[in-house]
Amino acid sequence: MTWADVGWLVLSVGLFLGFISFVVLFLTYAERKFIGRIQQRLGPMRTGPFGLLQPVADAIKLLSKEDLVPGRADRFLFWIAPLIVFVPAIVIWVSIPFTRDIVIENLELGIFFVLAVMGLSIAGILMAGWSSFNKYAMLGAVRAAAQLISYELPLLVAVLGVVMIAGSLDLQVIVAEQNTVWYIVLQPVAFLLFFTAGLAEVGRTPFDIPMAESELIGGPFVEYSGMHWSMFFMAEYANTFAIAVLTTLLFLGGWRGPAPATGWGQDVMMAFWFLTKASAVILVIFWIRATIPRLRIDQLMSLAWKVLLPLAFANLVMTAFYLFYGWPDWSIVLLSLGLLMATVYGYYVRRRSRLPRPVTVKLRVRQGRIVG
Amino acid sequence: MVAEADLQTVDMLLNMGPQHPSTHGVFRIVLTIDGERIVDAEPHIGYLHRGTEKLCERENYRQIITLFDRLDYVANFNNELVFVMAAEKLMGLEVPERAQFIRVILAELNRISSHMLFYGAFGTDIGVLATPFMYGFRERERIQQLFEAVTGARMMHSYFRVGGVADDLPDGFTAHTRALLDELKRGVQECDRLLTYNEIFLERTVNVGAITGEEAIDFGVSGPVLRASGVPMDVRVAEPYLVYDRFDYEIPLGKNGDCWDRFWVRIEEMRQSIAIVEQALAMMPEGPFQAPVAKFGFVRPPRGDTYARAENPRGDFGVYLVSQGENTPYRVKIRGPSFCNLMALKRMTVGHYIADAVVILGSLDIVLGEVDR
């Protein structure tokens, strides 16, 4: 490794870090604007034109806030926990390709590396909850641990289906393999599983149970303030972006899209398609966040273990048959859709049998007297 | 390996409130939890005690109206109404018909705006990021603008007077209200579609905090919470007051008495209130809006006592009024529906999860101003 290599590495890492920070800042703005519009509000409007400087103002506010440590907290763990959450959220970007050429270091085990490193943040959240000396934080941390561990499994097994079809763990190969048809067509079940489990991984609604604003007042982060809190915050948004990017890479054909065959225009168009798709996924995440109520912890667990995991395994077996016997493409599409339909039907059957159907009566009142 | 029975676990005390985002004010509940499950729940109230009942003993009848505004601060008209009805009953006062219609219209509109607040708060409790809250407040804002046009204030109106109302309706009131009702119909429909049959919402509310009709009666529960348990009890029908015996409407009843039923009953009540206001607008006569009483409403009801009650958004709101013939009451006892509904909280929450406690509290729709008085 020459000095030039080192210099290049430092430069590209710096560029990527800068890009990720920018994306995170912009996402906070975009989310507030988007959810504002959903609620027929304007969202931030005061700082800068259309409130564009709002993230900057927020950052300054957070930086200048006092970094409180609760009196009886475990100071060391309390201090280090945000770092443990933050670092993996950044490290994964090392091996995520943005276009065919823009990537810091493409790993052959790319998707494996990304998912493995993402899983590390549980430790940090658990530490944060434990060290805060707060019952709400503790409850939140335990919830988070349970949730993240349960959702890791369907996430991984769902990804396995894609990996089997592509025949590689290398994200660039996976995208390259989608040249005829995107994997969302071949693997709709895996797509839904990945998206759902991904939402749970990053703790977005309807799976924001660890943070649960209305129950646990922010869960593990309740005692944090200032810079430490903003690290959790940035990690959350970076992870959201990561899930969107991974969904794009694995299922939506990555940077594929109409583009000139050669030259710099190709790279630009690739990056454009890539970011467009990722933004679309992110908007869907925001949209869901503003619409759907939160699940309860027991429902969350039974969803993971009783629905998502069996589905993921069924998908895996289905894909294996498809690959081994060389079935035509449409067969797996039909099979997947059948599986999804069966799941939805099963849900309705279960709801009928388990929960009382909401029954409602209306008494008619005429001239102040009940007439039935 | 240790057998599960040998593991020593202790229950944990979890203090919710008085500074907690979903206790709807300054309510405090101490939960004893076993993991996520609630074994015991002990409500603590009194953080918002302002001594309203005592204050009533030294303020005159006109001034007390301002105190009643501030009891249940999202159903101001309904509170004022019960107090002025009590005083009128004591004085044997005949209220002009127009005033009665004005009171019905405003009280029913206030019921809608109160239920809209419930809708928003409940949606937030259940974990939607403020969208129901904003929808609810969007509709509330429209109603409050009408209130401002009528009374000059958006919330603390002090508009009802013993013997009538403070002023006649402003010009263009009927047109304004008709337009408002059209928008409200759309708004209620939208709120309904956003949550009511959403699967996750159903999962979270159906069979949560269920309470049977008999139990509800035993606890003294009233209003939508009681009707959600299937008890057909509505003061507007049971003991008609004002001109409620002239309208055609429906009383929604639940069956399971769970959070979903309470939610649905309120959504449906909003529709029925709209229907009542429509009929009242069509039937409203011309005429005086105030019966001749003492100047400025400084009345002196004769010696005696009386009890007046009305169907508030939260339930059966009652005022027991004792007068010694002075310009101030001798004693005013308030029966707050929120307070009585809160009694059932423990019965509803025990055995459920922490998350359910928040939802159940939300479904009771308490207003602390009325609980603590």
Next chain:
Amino acid sequence: MIGFFKSLAVTLQSMLRKPVTVQYPGEHLPMSPRYLGFPGLLWDDAVDEPACTGCLVCARYCPTDCITVSMKDNPLHKEGKSKRRKIVDDFQIRMERCILCGICVEVCNFEAIAMTDYHEEADISRGDLIATKEDLFRMGRDYQKRAGIVVGAGSGSEGEE
């Protein structure tokens, strides 16, 4: 699943609608003519003196006891220019305690006080929240001009003392 997608459709629909936000300090909602803002004192332009005689009725009936009034002999009455034998000397309303109920306006026999539409009187210290006589006349006279209220035109001012 149907309800799930219905919910998503509702939020999407409302996103396409126009936001209802009114950007407050720049724009204001229309205020109704009956708006109850802070009470202000009115001015008798015919005689060019306050309409208030300092009779203390409002102070007595204010439910929060937030009015302080004192009266003095009216010099203009001695000169024969005014019907008011007594006139307000000092008048204060504690804005932080006033609940904007309008009772003071209802009970005043001299049409001397009115609910103005002033509502942005927030301040950062308690002392500044005491509206002095000057503040009250500033608000009242401005409101009087805009609303076209003429003191003495109505029935109230006949009841001298």
